[in-house]
Amino acid sequence: MHEFLAQLFNGIALGGIYALIALGYTMVYGIIGLINFAHGDVYTLGSFFALTILTALGVSGELHGVALIVDVAIALIGAALLCGIVGVLIERLAYRRLRNAPRLAPLITAIGISFILENVMQIWKGPAPVPFPAVVPNPSITIAGVAVGAQQFLLVGLAVVMMVALQLFIHNTRLGRAMRATAEDRDAAQLMGININKTIMLTFLIGSALAGVAGFVSGVYYQSTWFFNGFGAGLKAFTAAVLGGIGNIAGAMLGGFLIGIVESFATWKFGGQWSNVTVFAILILVLVFRPSGLLGEAVYERA
Amino acid sequence: MRLILATVALAALAACSGANNASISKNTTTTTTAVTAAPSPAPPGQVVKIGIDLPLSGGDASVGISTEQGALLAIDQAQKGMPHGFTLQGEALDDSVQGVHNPEQGVSNVRSFISDAAVLAVVGPYNSNVARAEIPVTNAAGLAQIGPSVVADNLTIGPEAAQLRRANPSWNTFFRVCTTDSRQGSALAQFARSLGFKRAYIIDDNETYGLDLADRFEKDFTNDGGTVLSRDHLAKNTQDFKSLLLKVLAAKPDVVFFGGVTSTGGGLIRKQMFSVGLGKVAYMGGDGLADLATVAAAQADGSYYTLAAPDAEKLPAAQAFIKAYRAKYNADIGPYSANAYAAAQVAADAIARAIRSAHGAVPARAAVVANVASTKLETPIGPISFDKYGDVTNPVLSLYGFKNGQSYFIRQIQLKL
Numbered sequence: 275m276h277e278f279l280a281q282l283f284n285g286i287a288l289g290g291i292y293a294l295i296a297l298g299y300t301m302v303y304g305i306i307g308l309i310n311f312a313h314g315d316v317y318t319l320g321s322f323f324a325l326t327i328l329t330a331l332g333v334s335g336e337l338h339g340v341a342l343i344v345d346v347a348i349a350l351i352g353a354a355l356l357c358g359i360v361g362v363l364i365e366r367l368a369y370r371r372l373r374n375a376p377r378l379a380p381l382i383t384a385i386g387i388s389f390i391l392e393n394v395m396q397i398w399k400g401p402a403p404v405p406f407p408a409v410v411p412n413p414s415i416t417i418a419g420v421a422v423g424a425q426q427f428l429l430v431g432l433a434v435v436m437m438v439a440l441q442l443f444i445h446n447t448r449l450g451r452a453m454r455a456t457a458e459d460r461d462a463a464q465l466m467g468i469n470i471n472k473t474i475m476l477t478f479l480i481g482s483a484l485a486g487v488a489g490f491v492s493g494v495y496y497q498s499t500w501f502f503n504g505f506g507a508g509l510k511a512f513t514a515a516v517l518g519g520i521g522n523i524a525g526a527m528l529g530g531f532l533i534g535i536v537e538s539f540a541t542w543k544f545g546g547q548w549s550n551v552t553v554f555a556i557l558i559l560v561l562v563f564r565p566s567g568l569l570g571e572a573v574y575e576r577a
Numbered sequence: 578m579r580l581i582l583a584t585v586a587l588a589a590l591a592a593c594s595g596a597n598n599a600s601i602s603k604n605t606t607t608t609t610t611a612v613t614a615a616p617s618p619a620p621p622g623q624v625v626k627i628g629i630d631l632p633l634s635g636g637d638a639s640v641g642i643s644t645e646q647g648a649l650l651a652i653d654q655a656q657k658g659m660p661h662g663f664t665l666q667g668e669a670l671d672d673s674v675q676g677v678h679n680p681e682q683g684v685s686n687v688r689s690f691i692s693d694a695a696v697l698a699v700v701g702p703y704n705s706n707v708a709r710a711e712i713p714v715t716n717a718a719g720l721a722q723i724g725p726s727v728v729a730d731n732l733t734i735g736p737e738a739a740q741l742r743r744a745n746p747s748w749n750t751f752f753r754v755c756t757t758d759s760r761q762g763s764a765l766a767q768f769a770r771s772l773g774f775k776r777a778y779i780i781d782d783n784e785t786y787g788l789d790l791a792d793r794f795e796k797d798f799t800n801d802g803g804t805v806l807s808r809d810h811l812a813k814n815t816q817d818f819k820s821l822l823l824k825v826l827a828a829k830p831d832v833v834f835f836g837g838v839t840s841t842g843g844g845l846i847r848k849q850m851f852s853v854g855l856g857k858v859a860y861m862g863g864d865g866l867a868d869l870a871t872v873a874a875a876q877a878d879g880s881y882y883t884l885a886a887p888d889a890e891k892l893p894a895a896q897a898f899i900k901a902y903r904a905k906y907n908a909d910i911g912p913y914s915a916n917a918y919a920a921a922q923v924a925a926d927a928i929a930r931a932i933r934s935a936h937g938a939v940p941a942r943a944a945v946v947a948n949v950a951s952t953k954l955e956t957p958i959g960p961i962s963f964d965k966y967g968d969v970t971n972p973v974l975s976l977y978g979f980k981n982g983q984s985y986f987i988r989q990i991q992l993k994l
Contacts, residue, residue, distance in 0.1 A: 280823045288817050392675070401638040401676060403844055403872045412852075421854075496816055498848055498872065502636070502676040506814030538820035546821045547783055547810035 279420040281542045282535065287426040287495065289534020290433035294488035295511030296518070296526035297440060298361075298481030304521035305457045305477045306373065311384040312364055314508015315391035316357050316482045320489020321499040322399055324353040325406055337409050346409060354486040361482025362475050370471070388504075395501035403500040406493035429491050436484055437527045443480075444523065453477055457521070510537070513557045519570020528568060623662055623939060625932070627652055627924045628690035629669040630683055630701035630711070631917075635676030636840030639868050641703055643911020644725055645669050648700045648921040650902055655925030660932045665925060668696070672707055677840065680710035687711045691718045697931070697945045698723065698924035700917060704838075705729035705758075705786040709741065712751045717744035721946040723924055724753035725916040728761060728864065728885045729785045733966040749967050750946050754919045754958065755885040756972035758786060761863040762793025764883050764974050764990050769794075769832055769861060770801045777803055778830035780821070780846065782837030783810040790863045791836030798834075806830055811842045818846050822853045833858055838865030844872025851876055867912035870982045877979040881987075886958050888975040888986050889915035895957035919956035926954055 295317050302310045327349045328334075337345055368387050372380040410428060414421040444450035455463040456473045464470050492507075493499045514533040518525025533553055540552035560567065629648050632641040652667040659665050670686035672678055683702050690696040691714070698721040702708050708727040715722040724732070731737035732751065742749060769777065777798055781791040795805050806828040809821060825833060833850065835843050843866050850856055860880040862869075867884060870877040889895040889910060898918055902910050927948035931940035954961050962970050976987040 277823065277827050281820055284819050284823060288819070396634065396676065401635045402840070402868075403636070405872070405874055423852075492816075496845070496849070497852075498816075498845060500636070500816065502814075503816050505675070507816065509814075537817070541812075541820040542824050545809045546780070546812050546818070548812075549815070549820075550812045 276419050277542070279418055281538045283417075283420060283422050283426060285535035285538030286531060287429050287534070288538060289514075289531035290429040291488050291492050291495070291507065291530075292511045292514045292533050293433045293527045293530025294436060294484050294491070295507060296514040296530045297437065297523065298485045299512050299515040300518070300520055300522060300526040301440075301477050301481040303515070305453060305474055306369070307377070308369060308380050308384065309512065310364075310369075310481075311381070311508070311512075312368075312387035312391055313481070313485060314504035314506075314511065315388050315395070316361055316364075316504070317485040317489045317492075317507060317511075318395060318499065318501060318504035319360060319391060320353045320357045320486030321406065321493035321503070322395055322489070322501075323356045323486065324349045324490040324493055325399075325404065325499060327352045328407055328409060333409055334407050335409075336407075336411050338411065342410070349409070350487060350490050353490045354483040357486030357489065358479040358483035361478040361485075364482075365475060365478040370474075388508075392501055392504070399499075399501060401501070403498045406497050406499050408494065408497050410494050425491075425495050429495055432487060432491055433527070433530070436487065437523060440480070440484075441523055449473070449476060510553060513553060517557060517560050517567055519567030522567065522569045525567055525569035622664060624664045624666055624695050625659075625928055625939065626666045626668050626693065626696045627921060627928070628687070628693075628696045628699040628701075629667055629921075630672050630686045630690070630699060630707075631669065631703045632673040632678040632707075633669065633671035635673040635678075637673060637678050637703065637838070639839075639871050640911055640913065641671075641673070641678075643908070644703060644913045644917040646906050646908075647902065647910065647914030647917035648725070650898075650905055651918040651921035652925060653905075654901070655922065655929070658925065658929050660929060660937060662937065663932060665928070666695075667700075667921070668693075672702055672704075678702070678704040678707050680707045683707035684710050684714055687714050687720075687722075691715070691720055694939075696720070697928050697940065697942055698949070700725060700920045700924055702727060703913070704784075705732060705789075706784050708732050708751075709785055712741040713744060716742050716748070716750045719745065719748070719750060719942050719946060721924065721927065721942065721949045722751050723920040723949065724751070724755070725920040726755050726864065726885070726913040727753055727786075728755055728758045729789045730757045730759045731785075731789070733757075733968050738966070748946070749950065749965065752923070752949055752952075752963050752967040754916050754923065754956070754961055754969060755864075755913075756969060756974060757885065758789035758863065759793040760972055760974060761883045761885055762790050763797045764976065765834070765861055765863065765881070766794050766797035766801055766803070768881065768883075768976055769798060769834070769859075770803055772832075772859070774831040774859065775803055776806055776828075776830045777832050777834050778806045778825045778828055779808045779834045779836065780825075780842075781808070781810055781835070782841040782843075783813075784837065784841065786863075786865065787835075787837035787841070789836075790865075791834065794834050794836070811837070813841075815842075816845060818842060818849050819853055822846070822849055822855055825850075826853050826855055830858060833860050835860065835862040835866065837862070839868050839872055841865075844869055847873040847880060848876055864912060867977070867984070870979060870984065873982075875982040877982055877984075879979070881976065881978045882984075883990075884912055884975045884977065885972075886913070886916050886975065887973040887989060889957055891975075891986060891989070892957065892959065894955065894959065898957040915957045919954075919958050919961060922956050923949060923952050923954055923961060927952065 518529030
């Protein structure tokens with residue numbers, strides 16, 4: 275029982291990171307039907323930005339009191355903002371002109387952007403994993419005999435807050451309504467006077483900013499980052515988005531947590547080498563029996 | 578006609594890339610078929626080359642580049658010993674793809690060496706799984722290949738090694754200046770028991786090198802009275818090892834043994850051991866953990882590793898090499914710089930002897946292979962000669978630990994054959 279709970283909490287924390295990344299995949303897919311394969315690398319970029327900001331602030335270890343709140347806020351918001359800008363630039367440079375091209379074209383540019391980002395990051399911070407300062411103290415509380423660290427709460431809390439905020443934004447604001455309208459029918463939305471380019475830009479801004487947040491928390495949680503992290507994490511987060519129903523915000527969240535928990539339990543019960551096998555076997559099963567995902571609506575096929 | 582033009586263009590391209598500076602490394606994806614080098618009288622300034630295949634980007638670059646520099650230094654210095662009219666060059670290619678050493682890329686690099694008639698020997702690769710892919714190709718082409726650090730047993734010994742040599746079964750073209758995995762595994766098992774460890778948890782990265790190492794450790798540790806609690810393999814491309822380590826925690830080991838390298842998870846596992854409460858448990862592995870501190874920093878303390886070579890810093894023979902290396906690169910030597918230097922020295926020596934016996938013509942690759950096999954050479958890592966499988970006849974290992982994020986030498990182990 276003890277080990278079960280320990281694995282469960284670990285899986286939930288891991289799932290929180292997947293969930294934050296999955297939100298970006300699902301938003302972009304929802305609005306332009308593109309699987310943005312560069313998204314995983316934007317997540318890594320987030321941890322790099324956060325690391326750079328923290329280094330610039332002179333932070334190298336645990337923080338307390340006001341400094342903790344101020345520095346973490348600066349690093350978190352800074353990383354999110356910079357990632358958001360990168361996301362918008364990627365959309366502008368690599369996707370916008372291909373919006374009406376056959377679907378394969380933007381998919382390939384997405385993969386191209388992913389390689390470019392990976393290599394730029396490799397040149398930037400070097401080929402080996404880079405240590406990330408453990409800025410957030412990690413006192414643990416004991417739940418049913420299992421120690422759960424503050425960082426785990428922070429991670430899960432952030433993921434849930436972000437999802438709720440996103441839901442509220444999409445359903446209760448004008449811009450959110452514009453996003454939904456664009457997702458449903460781009461041409462009709464344009465005829466109604468919605469600025470499509472601006473709306474899509476906004477989607478990339480928010481999705482990439484969330485990846486930036488995920489990058490920051492993963493850096494704090496694992497105390498290291500690596501230019502290639504986004505590849506594996508991005509694939510799993512994408513799986514999470516599909517599992518939950520791609521295009522569906524709550525689905526991405528659910529999928530993220532499920533994938534995290536499944537991965538954790540698979541490692542525990544079947545051994546580490548089976549964790550990816552289990553995760554992707556579940557993806558295949560879900561796609562075969564429920565192609566629209568757990569919470570997904572029927573996917574609109576665009577011509 | 579078009580075909581001929583294309584061929585000419587390709588040849589020109591190959592010639593251009595051959596003329597590149599030796600220290601420039603690049604990925605090449607050209608696949609060309611083998612061309613045998615016919616002996617021909619050498620025009621003045623004849624260039625002969627040693628190909629270098631190592632991981633020079635990505636997670637392995639931290640060890641790959643210092644290894645490459647060792648080889649290039651030897652090639653520079655060997656110029657003096659080359660017969661008149663010959664210029665020796667090193668040409669390095671990178672076998673990393675997406676940040677990790679890649680067997681297919683290795684094969685592609687070796688093919689481009691084979692297609693370049695000036696390449697008479699290859700130094701590399703760094704990783705055993707890359708070597709497994711490359712050996713059949715160099716063997717078929719009859720090109721001598723000398724590994725500085727590839728330690729998997731079955732590259733030289735046993736039925737699997739024979740399978741790698743299937744193109745020319747009676748002809749061994751692959752040599753290595755390091756000793757083997759199983760010897761590292763044995764040394765580590767002995768050492769673990771001598772520290773009083775009884776309960777070991779073994780994790781490996783599911784690659785040729787890591788599996789061999791972990792297998793041997795498991796066997797020797799058990800035979801020596803220790804208990805192996807469990808054995809786990811890692812998934813590729815993940816940064817989260819916490820669930821695995823929670824499982825390890827529940828098993829209460831004295832030591833966690835990792836078969837693999839820092840870049841395939843060895844570094845992050847050590848780091849994450851601290852976050853699940855395993856920070857006080859010892860951590861152990863082979864030469865793949867030599868660069869552990871680049872990832873784990875001070876958390877590397879309490880970890881141990883072996884190198885499949887003598888400690889160059891401790892050998893009087895190596896002091897000149899270390900000085901020259903520092904002077905040239907303004908850096909300390911890496912874990913396998915001395916080995917790569919020795920490997921390139923062996924290659925250069927064999928090439929020089931082959932040129933002399935060919936009376937100043939560009940020698941056949943077969944002559945170089947034969948000369949490597951008969952090597953008797955003083956190197957920074959001691960005297961080198963090879964047995965009929967291509968393994969060194971004088972296997973020496975060194976044992977290291979970490980203190981304050983720095984590795985320190987513990988002792989040397991001379992294995993009996």
